[in-house]
Amino acid sequence: MHPTATAPPDLVIRGAHVFDGRAALPGLYNVAVSGTDVSAVSAVSAASARPPRGVREVDAAGGWVVPGLIDTHVHLYDVAAVTDEASLRAFERDRLPGLLGRFPRYGVTTVRSVGDPAEAVLGTRARIAAGTVPGPRLLATGPGITGRDGHPAATVLRRNPWARARFAAEVDGVREMRDLVHRLADQGVDAVKLLSEGACAHGDAPGYVWRVPPFPDAVPLVRLPRDLLRAGVEAGHERGLRVTVHTTQQAAAREAVEAGTDGLEHGVTVEPLTDDGLVTLLRDRGVTYVPTLWAHDANHPHLRGNVRKLAAAGVHVALGSDSFTGHGTFGANTLEEAALMVAAGMTPTQSLAAGTSGAARQLGRPDLGAVAPGKCADLLLLGADPTTDIGNLRELRLTVLDGGIVTGERASTGHPTSRRPPTGRP
CATH class of the missing domain: 2.30.40.10 (Urease, subunit C, domain 1)
Structure with missing residues (x-):
């Protein structure tokens, strides 16, 4: 033979x-x-x-x-343009393919959507996988889960009730949180995103408001209670899904880490990171930190120093630009995020790792990066x-x-x- x-x-x-x-x-x-x-x-x-x-x-x-570069934090659907089912389909037909096609032209081969409507974005994921729509490998969390009247439901989505009901998911109790996470898992999401709080400093109390440029209004905002936060993390882990939590303050970041989150989106942006115990906790628990400098560096003077401190301490950092439609260019924003990491004090090698193996780790995808x-x-x-x-x-x-x-x-x-x-x- x-x-x-x-x-x-x-x-x-x-x-x-x-x-x-x-x-x-x-x-x-x-x-x-x-x-x-x-x-x-x-x-x-x-x-x-x-x-x-x-x-x-x-x-x-x-x-x-x-x-290939991995951007772990993007928003694909334009909340300003999508106000009903017809405008959603028009966006998918007329604009989304062109937006998706930009990523590979800049070397971005995988993106994760973190806050788009579940049915729509999972349908787009299937069309990309089938080869009928060109674009990067797409992973998705579906809507971000928040407390009743939390961010982004009561903030960026407050004047678009149709989008509010689909881009965000508001929950009032532990059972509702658990049921929602299991429903999303049944739909086939790749991860779970929870939103602990918005983008402003606050006390323990009432009077907590959201105030972010370029939005002029101060919006009273409700934090996601700790029991709901923990329930969301536990339910995601029961389904074998990684869970990541949107935070902006170190107290909220600590709550998320203590609840068992796998990652932080934005992390600590609105104040200097002075809680050295939190830094140690992030490192020792292997939590991945996604700083989203592209979207937030200009408005948050503490952000670069916080990234520098975390990277120097050996905390896992992953690239995520927080790109959204109408600002910059998909793909180009990812490259700018990598450059901003270096400007913040990371080495080029650390930035490359954050956009490849570090991002793959955040996605739970050892086959990538x-x-x-x-x-x-x-x-x-x-x-x-x-x-x-x-x-x-x-x-x-x-x-x-x-x-x-x-x-x-x-x-x-x-x-x-x-x-x-x-x-x-x-």
């Missing part, structure tokens, strides 16, 4: 430096892709008698292969070294998404169907 010939890889990127999601590897490598996965990362050497051949080959010419055999083939080829200058993320030559070239040299017209389950999970 003759041995079965091994099929060649579908793609080989030759002669590249590699940032594997955590660190730069020494020397040059050939990166092979078979199907939807990385099949080999082999060192280039003069002794190599037979370098791997691929169906497609790209000469990296000493460029850099890095994992790395360049290694067996990992999902979401890859970027850059023309310059991003580990010395984070701005080199803009030197994009090629985006590979789930094994298919979607931007750059010999780009595919689409990407194959039947890649990952429609849930977006491995």
